[in-house]
Amino acid sequence: MYIEVRNAVKQFLCKNPAGGDEKFVTVLGDVSLSIERGEFVCLLGPSGCGKTTLVNAMAGFEKLTSGSVVIDGETVTRPSPRYVTIFQNYGLLPWRSVRKNVELGLESSGLTPEERDVTAERYLKLVNLSAFAEQHPCRLSGGQQQRVAIARALAVNPEILFMDEPFGALDAITRYKLQNDLREIVRRECKTVVFVTHDIDEAVFLADHIVVMEPNPGRIRKILPVKLSHPRVRNESGFVELRKEIFREFFHVSDRSIEYFI
Ligand SMILES: Nc1ncnc2c1ncn2[C@@H]1O[C@H](COP(=O)(O)OP(=O)(O)OP(=O)(O)O)[C@@H](O)[C@H]1O
Numbered sequence: 001m002y003i004e005v006r007n008a009v010k011q012f013l014c015k016n017p018a019g020g021d022e023k024f025v026t027v028l029g030d031v032s033l034s035i036e037r038g039e040f041v042c043l044l045g046p047s048g049c050g051k052t053t054l055v056n057a058m059a060g061f062e063k064l065t066s067g068s069v070v071i072d073g074e075t076v077t078r079p080s081p082r083y084v085t086i087f088q089n090y091g092l093l094p095w096r097s098v099r100k101n102v103e104l105g106l107e108s109s110g111l112t113p114e115e116r117d118v119t120a121e122r123y124l125k126l127v128n129l130s131a132f133a134e135q136h137p138c139r140l141s142g143g144q145q146q147r148v149a150i151a152r153a154l155a156v157n158p159e160i161l162f163m164d165e166p167f168g169a170l171d172a173i174t175r176y177k178l179q180n181d182l183r184e185i186v187r188r189e190c191k192t193v194v195f196v197t198h199d200i201d202e203a204v205f206l207a208d209h210i211v212v213m214e215p216n217p218g219r220i221r222k223i224l225p226v227k228l229s230h231p232r233v234r235n236e237s238g239f240v241e242l243r244k245e246i247f248r249e250f251f252h253v254s255d256r257s258i259e260y261f262i
């Protein structure tokens with residue numbers, strides 16, 4: 001298996017709101033998960049169920065209290081250039097042009113400036129932003145900035161993309177468009193993706209497997225395969241059925257009452 005999360009437990013030392021001593025809160029309680037190379041996996045769950053903690057542990061940003069993450073046979077102890085993380089707030093450097101932002105990760109790669117330019121151009125083209133290469137991020141819309149962040153991540157040719165609610169701040173139409181673009185790009189570039197979301201539709205649209213999580217402590221409730229072909233159609237019966245099934249997992253509601261929600 002390419003990515004293996006084995007019995008991951010994460011505890012944080014938290015202030016007791018009622019005063020008194022600090023105490024340990026278990027945020028991830030014994031999470032195990034296997035992901036194959038080339039898979040697109042969505043971690044789906046309500047706020048606070050530990051999605052960010054889990055993806056950060058996989059990407060090497062968060063140390064587990066116990067358990068381990070193994071990627072391609074190696075235990076993860078720190079972030080690696082073989083995998084990149086894309087956050088919700090784009091993380092672009094405002095004083096650099098779009099092109100220079102995309103080149104950021106290439107500056108320590110030994111490429112010549114010309115080679116860096118060629119690589120940046122390739123990925124800007126892929127996300128359809130060549131025309132904006134010399135602009136600064138503040139001149140771009142949220143969706144465009146997020147595409148720059150994706151281009152920057154892909155430019156270093158990572159094996160894995162970890163994405164933590166990357167489209168959370170975008171309007172619905174831009175979000176749909178980027179979901180399409182992302183799915184197409186990772187198919188062409190053969191990447192493995194671990195994508196955090198709390199949006200059921202987004203997960204059904206994107207994932208090969210949906211890992212449904214629940215809180216207190218954060219754990220996996222169910223892993224659902226998504227067998228629908230791409231590009232997926234949101235009002236197609238298989239899509240709607242799966243969305244309902246996940247909804248039931250979240251809210252434990254009956255078939256009848258679910259019609260009020262979706
Ligand atoms: N550094 C920290 N110290 C203490 N508690 C933390 C820390 N980071 C996260 N937590 C707690 O861990 C729990 C899980 O947080 P996490 O950010 O992983 O959730 P999440 O599923 O990503 O939520 P959201 O959908 O809101 O982003 C939360 O209750 C949070 O308060």
Ligand SMILES: [Mg+2]
Binds near residue numbers: 051053164
């Ligand atoms: Mg989060």
